[in-house]
Amino acid sequence: xxxxxxxxxxxxxxxxxxxxxxxxxxxxxxxxxxxxxxxxxxxxxxxxxxxxxxxxxxxxxxxxxxxxxxxxxxxxxxxxxxxxxxxxxxxxxxxxxxxxxxxxxxxxxxxxxxxxxxxxxxxxxxxxxxxxxxxxxxxxxxxxxxxxxxxxxxxxxxxxxxxxxxxxxxxxxxxxxxxxxxxxxxxxxxxxxxxxxxxxxxxxxxxxxxxxxxxxxxxxxxxxxxxxxxxxxxxxxxxxxxxxxxxxxxxxxxxxxxxxxxxxxxxxxxxxxxxxxxxxxxxxxxxxxxxxxxxxxxxxxxxxxxxxxx
Amino acid sequence: xxxxxxxxxxxxxxxxxxxxxxxxxxxxxxxxxxxxxxxxxxxxxxxxxxxxxxxxxxxxxxxxxxxxxxxxxxxxxxxxxxxxxxxxxxxxxxxxxxxxxxxxxxxxxxxxxxxxxxxxxxxxxxxxxxxxxxxxxxxxxxxxxxxxxxxxxxxxxxxxxxxxxxxxxxxxxxxxxxxxxxxxxxxxxxxxxxxxxxxxxxxxxxxxxxxxxxxxxxxxxxxxxxxxxxxxxxxxxxxxxxxxxxxx
Ligand SMILES: Cc1cc2nc3c(=O)[nH]c(=O)nc-3n(C[C@H](O)[C@H](O)[C@H](O)COP(=O)(O)OP(=O)(O)OC[C@H]3O[C@@H](n4cnc5c(N)ncnc54)[C@H](O)[C@@H]3O)c2cc1C
Ligand SMILES: Nc1ncnc2c1ncn2[C@@H]1O[C@H](COP(=O)(O)O)[C@@H](O)[C@H]1O
Numbered sequence: 001x002x003x004x005x006x007x008x009x010x011x012x013x014x015x016x017x018x019x020x021x022x023x024x025x026x027x028x029x030x031x032x033x034x035x036x037x038x039x040x041x042x043x044x045x046x047x048x049x050x051x052x053x054x055x056x057x058x059x060x061x062x063x064x065x066x067x068x069x070x071x072x073x074x075x076x077x078x079x080x081x082x083x084x085x086x087x088x089x090x091x092x093x094x095x096x097x098x099x100x101x102x103x104x105x106x107x108x109x110x111x112x113x114x115x116x117x118x119x120x121x122x123x124x125x126x127x128x129x130x131x132x133x134x135x136x137x138x139x140x141x142x143x144x145x146x147x148x149x150x151x152x153x154x155x156x157x158x159x160x161x162x163x164x165x166x167x168x169x170x171x172x173x174x175x176x177x178x179x180x181x182x183x184x185x186x187x188x189x190x191x192x193x194x195x196x197x198x199x200x201x202x203x204x205x206x207x208x209x210x211x212x213x214x215x216x217x218x219x220x221x222x223x224x225x226x227x228x229x230x231x232x233x234x235x236x237x238x239x240x241x242x243x244x245x246x247x248x249x250x251x252x253x254x255x256x257x258x259x260x261x262x263x264x265x266x267x268x269x270x271x272x273x274x275x276x277x278x279x280x281x282x283x284x285x286x287x288x289x290x291x292x293x294x295x296x297x298x299x300x301x302x303x304x305x306x307x308x309x310x
Numbered sequence: 311x312x313x314x315x316x317x318x319x320x321x322x323x324x325x326x327x328x329x330x331x332x333x334x335x336x337x338x339x340x341x342x343x344x345x346x347x348x349x350x351x352x353x354x355x356x357x358x359x360x361x362x363x364x365x366x367x368x369x370x371x372x373x374x375x376x377x378x379x380x381x382x383x384x385x386x387x388x389x390x391x392x393x394x395x396x397x398x399x400x401x402x403x404x405x406x407x408x409x410x411x412x413x414x415x416x417x418x419x420x421x422x423x424x425x426x427x428x429x430x431x432x433x434x435x436x437x438x439x440x441x442x443x444x445x446x447x448x449x450x451x452x453x454x455x456x457x458x459x460x461x462x463x464x465x466x467x468x469x470x471x472x473x474x475x476x477x478x479x480x481x482x483x484x485x486x487x488x489x490x491x492x493x494x495x496x497x498x499x500x501x502x503x504x505x506x507x508x509x510x511x512x513x514x515x516x517x518x519x520x521x522x523x524x525x526x527x528x529x530x531x532x533x534x535x536x537x538x539x540x541x542x543x544x545x546x547x548x549x550x551x552x553x554x555x556x557x558x
Contacts, residue, residue, distance in 0.1 A: 069476070070439065071448050093469040097451050100404070100436035104443035109405045109524035112434050122528065127433055128327040132336050135528045175448035179464065179475040192470075196557055221557060229488060239454065239468045239489060246348075246428060246488065248470070254557050264326060271536065275555060277548070283541075292539035293551050305545045310558045 002030030002120065005058075005084040007077065009068075009094055010036065010044045017193050018090035018147075020051065020154035025147045026088045027053045027155070028117040034058070034162070035080065037073050037169075039066035045164045052156040057164045064171040067178035068094050074101035076169030081106055086143035091249075092192075095146050103144035110144045111136060115151040129245040129268035149192055150251035150272055184238060191243070194224030196254045199243055199270070202230035203259025203280075203299060210236040213299065214258065216307050226250065226270075228260045244269035259299045262287030279303065311421035311458075311480070313356040313365045315390065316411055316438075317349040317372050319381040320431040333529040336431075345381045348426025350388075350493040351486040355456070356424055357389035358491065364458045365422065367391050371414050373402050379509060386504035387496030393509040398521060404432075406514070406521045408440035413517030415445065420481060422463065427452050427485040438485035448478035452487040 004026040009016040019034075026032045032053055036045045037060040045059040058080065064072045077098070081087055087102055089095035091113045103110040114123040121138045123145070191197060198218040204210040210231065218225050226248070227241040243250055245268035255273035260266060262278070262285055270276070271290050278291035281298050288294045295302060321327060322342040330337050345353075359365040370385040372378040373396040382393035396410050415423060423445075425438040442449035450456065450465030454473060457464045458480070467474045468487045496504070514521045542548045552558040 067474075070442075070451075074443060093452060093467075096435050097439065097449070100439035101443040101449070103436070104405060104408060104440035107405070109403050110434070110436050111525065112436060126533070127530070128321070128336055128431055129433065130533055131327040132329045132530050133533050134530050137526045137528055138524065139526060140524050173446075174479075175446075176476050176478045179477050181469075181472065181474040183471040233489065238472060239487075240470055240472050245430070245433070254552075254555060265323070271533075276536075276539070277551075288539075288541070290536050290539075292536075293548065294539060294541045295545070295548050296541060297545070302545055302548075306548060309545060309549045310552070 002085040003033065003083065004030050004086040004088060005033050005035055005077070005080060007089040007095065007098065008034050008036045008044065008048050009090055009092060010038065010041070012038055012041060012044065015044060015047050016090070016092070017154060018092050018095070018149040020157065021149040021152040022088050022090050022147045023051060023053050023155040024152040025114065025117060026086070029086050029120065031055050033084065035060065035077065037065040037076060039063045049162040049164050050158050050160050052159040054160050054162045057162050058167045059164055060167050060169055062168065062171055068098065069176050069178060070098045070101045071173045071175040072171065073098050074105055075173065077102045078105035079169055080167065081142060086145065088145045088147055091146040091148050099144060099146050106142055106144065108140040108142050108144045109138070110146065111138060112146050113148045114145055115148055129264050130271070131264060148249060150249055188218060189224040191224045191226055191248050191250055194252050196221045196223035197226045197250055197252045198223045198256045198258065199226035199228070199260060200231055200236070200258050201228040201260030202234065204231060204236055207236045213303050217303055220307055220310050228266050257287050258303060260287055261285050262290065311365055312367045312369060312418055313359060313422045313424060314415055314418060314420040315349070315352045315356050315368060315370050315385065316425040317353065317370050317381050317385050318346045318429050319343050319372065319374050319378040320346045320429055323347055323430055329530055329532050333531055335527070335530050343377070345384050346426050346429050348428060348486050351488070351490050352424040352426055353385050353388050353390060354491045354493040355486060359458065360389065369394065369418055369420070371396065371411055373398065373407050373410055375399050382509055383504050384496065386507040387501045388494060392507055394512060395509060396512045396514055396517070398514055400521050401523060402514070402521045403523055403525060404434045404436040405440055405524065406519055407437050408444055409519045410514055410517050411441050412444045413519065422480070422482060422484060424484045424486065427487055438483050442483040445483070447481050447483055449483045449485070450476060450478055451485040453484050454487055454489050456484060
């Protein structure tokens with residue numbers, strides 16, 4: 001049985017959902033130890049100890065770990081990996097920042113963005129924007145893995161009773177410092193955990209139009225809001241709304257694509273949604289090839305009408 | 311200060327990849343290949359820094375087959391000063407790429423090393439971070455904006471919740487995100503000039519790097535396809551469908 005170490009993503013207020021999927025993936029390999037690194041992170045360690053499937057929590061409490069700087073956290077993880085066979089992190093922006101740095105310190109090739117665990121060293125992962133699925137086997141002595149959140153069920157947040165142990169690491173590497181963050185406080189569901197997503201594309205014209213057309217529908221449905229790259233590049237919405245190969249990967253119950261053509265890079269981020277609905281005035285738009293329900297119509301009349309009739 | 315940029319030759323982003331019937335990989339015969347889009351952004355950023363006088367010389371590196379010379383010529387036409395092809399027909403994984411690039415960096419001593427955040431073929435998103443680890447230098451991944459300030463570079467990063475700013479000691483590794491800049495097209499005169507710029511050819515062995523893959527690809531298959539859906543005639547029908555789904 002393997003011993004796995006997972007990195008817990010948190011914002012000092014709560015454990016991020018993506019971590020729960022990582023625990024499910026790690027449990028398929030073996031026993032799960034969870035590392036909580038942060039500054040004043042005792043409450044997060046307690047929260048982690050309650051997650052079903054976690055057998056031990058390591059708490060590294062140090063100002064150097066406050067903002068999840070890869071330069072400081074990767075050496076801590078690499079040191080701890082002396083006692084573990086596999087390291088797993090979520091394939092979120094922060095997980096993707098830290099994990100390859102750990103892999104290189106261990107002289108291991110990371111297996112990125114796994115979709116399934118096929119055996120102790122065998123996994124599937126998407127390549128070419130999900131247009132191909134590779135089954136890969138690691139030949140390294142230790143595994144370093146990032147996990148696609150939408151591909152694994154979330155572990156139960158309660159029911160566990162793991163012990164919490166303090167660990168310390170090398171601390172501040174003196175290479176990088178955190179200056180600040182512009183994090184939007186969302187009143188609506190986060191994209192990666194939303195049950196319904198309303199997404200807008202280039203057709204929405206500008207930020208005001210995006211807001212006046214997409215937001216009322218999202219409000220009606222209690223949905224998260226996403227966007228295509230074109231809509232983000234044009235400044236209709238912030239960068240973290242982007243769904244796709246190089247943005248967020250989502251798989252809600254219902255994904256409503258409005259004025260989005262359906263480029264492969266966009267489909268890569270949403271084609272595992274349970275039901276896809278597309279509204280586009282071009283009946284040839286590629287989005288209709290993956291949509292379960294399609295409406296060929298001008299969005300500027302269809303969406304307000306839809307809002308009114310819901 | 312020198313800048314080192316990494317450019318990979320990949321299947322053009324406009325081409326739909328086709329899985330080979332024998333499951334051995336994606337078919338790359340007779341298809342359009344281009345510079346990885348994130349690497350165009352890396353080259354553009356280096357060229358802008360040179361235009362601002364922050365960077366004095368730009369070196370582009372590619373690890374790949376002989377044909378990757380075309381990709382390097384594109385980089386030279388965009389404004390890179392000289393290029394190094396580390397030639398091999400083998401698949402080189404991010405860890406080995408990072409080791410080779412470190413070898414180049416040890417010789418060239420650049421102040422900034424810029425890679426794409428992700429190669430759109432293997433979708434690994436690893437090389438820049440690995441390079442930073444091997445060099446024991448800081449990393450500004452998923453860069454949205456960067457400013458060199460004396461001995462530091464301030465990097466605004468695209469993260470899940472929005473944007474984050476970090477300050478890194480130089481030399482530093484940067485990986486580019488989509489909004490960092492909009493890459494230029496090379497002009498015809500610059501394409502002509504690029505033909506005369508120096509392009510050196512090396513091998514992985516010159517850097518003492520073993521490129522033997524650590525990951526075995528057992529098979530490559532098509533993703534599950536979605537069954538064809540239905541078109542509704544009007545909004546009323548759509549509302550009915552939404553109600554049936556229980557979302558309205
Ligand atoms: C390296 C790289 C990475 C990328 N990563 C991503 C990614 O992660 N996510 C992503 O989304 N894209 C990504 N892209 C971009 C992608 O290739 C497409 O350019 C982008 O998805 C197009 O966005 P869009 O569908 O909004 O715009 P368009 O393709 O311009 O489509 C607009 C659509 O709106 C329809 N329309 C116009 N007016 C109306 C109207 N009045 N009513 C109804 N419909 C209307 C049109 O028929 C059209 O289908 C990436 C590209 C590259 C090169
Ligand atoms: N063979 C290669 N030659 C040059 N640069 C590469 C190569 N492979 C990866 N890179 C660089 O590393 C980035 C990230 O690639 P990856 O980690 O494979 O997703 C790319 O955008 C390139 O800048």
